Amino acid sequence: MSRRCDLTGREPGFGKNVSHSHRRTPRRFDPNVQRKRYWLAEEGRWVRLTLSAKGIRTVDRIGVAAAVGRIRAAGRRA
Numbered sequence: 001m002s003r004r005c006d007l008t009g010r011e012p013g014f015g016k017n018v019s020h021s022h023r024r025t026p027r028r029f030d031p032n033v034q035r036k037r038y039w040l041a042e043e044g045r046w047v048r049l050t051l052s053a054k055g056i057r058t059v060d061r062i063g064v065a066a067a068v069g070r071i072r073a074a075g076r077r078a
Helices: 053-062 064-073
Strands: 013-018 024-029 033-040 045-052
Touching: 033 053, 033 064, 045 053, 045 064, 053 064
Parallel strands: none
Antiparallel strands: 013 024, 033 045
């Protein structure tokens, strides 16, 4: 599963782990993304979206149809 939110576009950030001796090694900061299934009443079907925690709250606020509209307007499949 890709670590990218369909709605907000959140993706991993990169940085360094810094040890006690101050040696630096590469690491990833993965966003909290989850696969969620929503009923899209306009089309009479379920849609499965990969959303970050903020994306889930956004869908709760604006509604599933508006969220799917934004995703499709950005050129991504939903």
